[in-house]
Amino acid sequence: MTAVVDRPGTAISVDRLAKSFRGPLPRRGVNEALRSCSFDLPVGKVAALVGANGAGKTTLLTVLAGLLAGDDGKVAVAGRTAFVAQEKPVYRHLTALDMLGVGARLNLVWDQDKARRWLDRFRVPLDRPSGRLSGGQRTQVAFAVALGSRPDVLLLDEPLAELDPLVRREVMADLLVEVQESGMTVVLSTHVVGELSGVADHLLLLDDGRLVLAGELDDLLAGHVRCTGPRAEVPPVAGTVIEAKHQERQSSFLVELPAGEVPRGIAEPWTSRPVNVEELVLARLARRGERG
Ligand SMILES: Nc1ncnc2c1ncn2[C@@H]1O[C@H](COP(=O)(O)OP(=O)(O)OP(=O)(O)O)[C@@H](O)[C@H]1O
Numbered sequence: 176m177t178a179v180v181d182r183p184g185t186a187i188s189v190d191r192l193a194k195s196f197r198g199p200l201p202r203r204g205v206n207e208a209l210r211s212c213s214f215d216l217p218v219g220k221v222a223a224l225v226g227a228n229g230a231g232k233t234t235l236l237t238v239l240a241g242l243l244a245g246d247d248g249k250v251a252v253a254g255r256t257a258f259v260a261q262e263k264p265v266y267r268h269l270t271a272l273d274m275l276g277v278g279a280r281l282n283l284v285w286d287q288d289k290a291r292r293w294l295d296r297f298r299v300p301l302d303r304p305s306g307r308l309s310g311g312q313r314t315q316v317a318f319a320v321a322l323g324s325r326p327d328v329l330l331l332d333e334p335l336a337e338l339d340p341l342v343r344r345e346v347m348a349d350l351l352v353e354v355q356e357s358g359m360t361v362v363l364s365t366h367v368v369g370e371l372s373g374v375a376d377h378l379l380l381l382d383d384g385r386l387v388l389a390g391e392l393d394d395l396l397a398g399h400v401r402c403t404g405p406r407a408e409v410p411p412v413a414g415t416v417i418e419a420k421h422q423e424r425q426s427s428f429l430v431e432l433p434a435g436e437v438p439r440g441i442a443e444p445w446t447s448r449p450v451n452v453e454e455l456v457l458a459r460l461a462r463r464g465e466r467g
Pocket residue numbers: 196197198206207208226227228229230231232233234235
């Protein structure tokens with residue numbers, strides 16, 4: 176079971192969490208979905224959980240939500256959680272308003288106005304059976320129910336998948352307002368990495384069940400640099416090469432700087448520039464592909 180965080184200012188604390196699934200008979204191989212994952216997330220932050228298909232994002236969110244037990248390690252969450260799962264539960268005959276009624280009955284704390292405002296804001300038909308709502312509208316119903324329960328920690332599994340680009344932006348902007356007003360903490364898994372800037376302030380990057388990046392986004396970005404210069408086998412700065420691209424006369428490296436290193440200017444003809452979240456994540460994910 177998920178424990179309660181006892182450190183003030185920490186919303187989620189995960190320490191060496193491991194979770195395996197057993198494959199089907201007769202071979203019954205073990206699938207390590209999470210391998211010794213550790214991170215802390217402060218209260219009031221928005222963390223983006225990214226990783227390739229099958230990296231372990233849903234498994235981590237499900238454990239954080241208290242719906243699945245880890246095999247090893249510790250998980251602690253401060254306060255009440257709400258979980259919007261990837262497959263939105265559809266009670267086909269219940270309308271959006273019925274769903275709010277269910278939310279009101281199932282939750283000890285319930286804010287009907289907040290839930291209702293979300294449905295109105297995104298123009299969700301209130302009295303149409305859920306089975307006849309679009310995928311995006313069903314997502315909004317799930318959001319409304321989750322927000323109505325006034326969670327301290329909101330866990331969202333690919334919430335943007337069924338929303339059009341404009342609505343995605345509106346939903347993220349409104350969620351940020353909720354975070355600012357309520358002090359809620361959000362963890363959202365997503366493949367839409369290009370839209371994370373200005374939304375997420377923390378990044379959790381899973382690679383085959385391992386948490387390979389975890390921390391404040393600005394710190395993670397500052398710990399990497401892109402160097403471009405004449406064709407070379409190694410970059411002009413110390414660190415771990417995350418990505419190397421070579422053309423006939425030019426090389427470009429994305430380098431993770433040694434911990435605590437302040438990036439210094441590099442000698443001409445090399446040039447360096449900061450990396451953005453999209454290229455950092457894509458380079459990390461591609462690295463996995465190269466390793467097989
Ligand atoms: N109930 C289960 N039984 C067996 N294996 C499972 C189960 N749930 C997940 N897995 C496996 O655990 C690994 C992690 O799955 P998970 O759903 O957490 O990944 P994900 O990062 O959310 O993927 P996606 O981006 O495709 O949604 C995968 O290899 C998956 O096949």
